Amino acid sequence: MSSNSTTTDKKQAILDAALQLFVNKGFNATSTASIAKAAGVATGTLFHHFPTKNDIMNQVFLAIKQEFADNMVTSTQFSGDIEQDAYTLWQKAIDWAIAQPLKQLFFLQYSMSADIDVMIRKQAMTSILSFVVELIEQGKQQGIIANFPSELLLENCHGQYLAAIRFFTDNPHLGGDKIHRDASFTLFWHAMKAQ
Known part of the structure; x- marks a missing residue:
C-alpha cells in the first residue's frame, strides 16, 4: 500500500x-x-x-453534499422539461436519503446548523449543487419558476427537501409509497412555480 x-x-x-x-x-x-x-x-x-473539529465538520458536510450531487446527476437524462427534470431529481434525492440513513440524519441535524460555516454552506449550494441552480435559472427564464431571488429559491428547495426527508424518516413505511412521494414533490413544486 x-x-x-x-x-x-x-x-x-x-x-x-x-x-x-x-x-x-x-x-x-x-x-x-x-x-x-x-x-x-x-x-x-x-x-x-x-x-480543528470545525474543519472536520465542514469536510464531512462537503463530502456528503458531493456524494449526494454525484448521485443526483449520474444517469439522469435531462429532458429540458423543467418540471419533469425537477421531478426526476426530487425522486432521486428521496431515494438517496432512504438509502443513506446515517448521511440523511446528518443532513437533518446539520444542514441549517451554525456548526457549518456559512461560506461552506454557500459553496455546497452554489458550486456542488450547480445543476440545481442552472435548473432554477432556466425555469425562471422560461417563466415556469417564480421570479424570486435565486439564492432564496435555492434555500427554499433545500428546506422543502429537508421537510420531505424528515417525513420519510419518521414514516419509513411510506418511503416507497408513490402517493406520498408524488405529494412531496407537488408541495415542493407549488412553492417554486410561477403563479
Missing part, C-alpha cells in the same frame, strides 16, 4: 468516524480525541489532516 493511499485511508477513517459521532452524540459532545479513537488513528494524525 502506498503512502498516499494510507494517508487517504486515514483521512477517510477520520471523516467516517466523525460522521457517526456527530450524528449519535452531537457536534459539541464529540471531542477530537473520541474521533481519533473511533477512527483508529493518533490524535496527532487527526490534527495533521484537520486542524
